[in-house]
Amino acid sequence: MGFPGTWMTESESVVYRVVPKCACSSIGQIMYFSDHGHFFDGDIHDSKTGLHKWSQEESQAPIAENVTAHKSYAFTCVRNPYQRILSSFFDKIAGIQRNGRRYRGNLVPQLAQKYGIEVGSPENGFEFDQIASFRRFLLFARDTIRWRRPMEPDIHWSAMSGHISTFIVNGGRYDSIFFTEKFNEGMQTVLDAIETPVKVDLAQVPRFNESEGHGPKRAHEVSAYFDDLSRHLIWEIYKKDFQLFRYDFDDPDNKMPVGEIDLDEVHAKLGD
Template sequence: MEQARTIEQSFRASYGRYAARYGRHRLNYKTNISARYRYVYVETAKVACSSIKQTLQSAEFGRPGLRYAHPQDVHRRELSPLLRPEQFAAVDVFTAPDFFRFCFVRNPFSRLLSAYLDKIAGGKPQKAKILGALGRPEDDFSHPVPFETFVAIVCDQDDEAMDLHWRPQSTETMIEDVRYDFIGRAERFEADFAAVLNRVGIDPALYASRQDAHRTGADEKLRMHYTCEMEQRVVRRFARDFALFGYPPEIGA
């Protein structure tokens, strides 16, 4: 009994360390735990997270084809059947051997452009802080922000100042603390996600779902938006992402 209590206290201490390092809200928002299928999915914004969560929540509910009335509801944790680390505080789900841990990553050039097209050019709330950085009123959404300006602002931000939609993936995946069993790529999403679903016991044919509300087609638009100078600036700022996840530090390589 005493040994079990000591182990539980150790796990709770681990949760406290993760919460202190990443922030309690951020940690619990991004981490999706299945008690039914015994997996941990750490999400990264702008890397098919809407599609992944739609599928995983549908399977957890046991309701194929589940769709929320509002696409954004898939991101509301209070509606999700997937659990948060604070609900599993007695178990270190980031290292425990009986959980399958996975995440997905994306080419940093494409992810940054997709964030811009969706959130900044698309006039979403994330534009407000970029406007503020330019000295503009944060509610002046009619003011255009060129991609080059956005890149300059973002590349001068530290990780904590960044919005989660463009914060480095090496930070968002908590790569230093999570013992991943699988890191999938957005560039081969269908095959990699099907492999994940099969591994945890979810039938892809029954549950796999694609959520297109935030798709921007950024992968095909890189040369239209990046100059050589912008390309190099992104390579320097996101150097760890390029290195850790094996993406070439040049467009079209």
């Protein structure tokens, strides 16, 4: 199994377990800058050099060796589950991707046919019933996670605890898990704990939101998208995420965590 979704600086100053839709573009660029003194030109997910990634065969041995021996500081980042699934919908389902096409080719037409999801288009200014379509998407997301049909769950909406657990189960240990909602504070904690070839001034780092501007803007407050059934589905899918990472299930409009993450509890509950 190894360490899927794990990135490490070439200097081995730090190890990061990617969780999609949780500031991963910004984190990857900061890691890249901390080794090279400049940002990667393009989406950091497309880089093939300058950063060790588990998906690159030549990176697997150094990552595995480092993580199993816990040679470097290891961290990840989490986000409010309500906000994260909404972001996935607007980016991956309703949005147009960087390559100018829909995400995963025929996925959106398939969802239109099977679940009645409409997403509009750039031609009509992405006019569609956002609330109705999102709730139908949520049924689809639950079906992929619960029954793995009509397809395997996508990394962008599968639970954060699932991503985070593979690192622990295969022998890794986190030194820090911080909140996207408190990004600068959490990232600074990481930078303070490590030695990097190039010093990073977080105040000077631009935001790398690769999904920005490719699709419709959210038209309503978060709670408007989640009726009783939607919240039931959200709990079914993300119960562990709410509990372990201390997010507020009762108030979808409160994106902030309501407590601190207990790392020992995370390792105990996700390490089985």
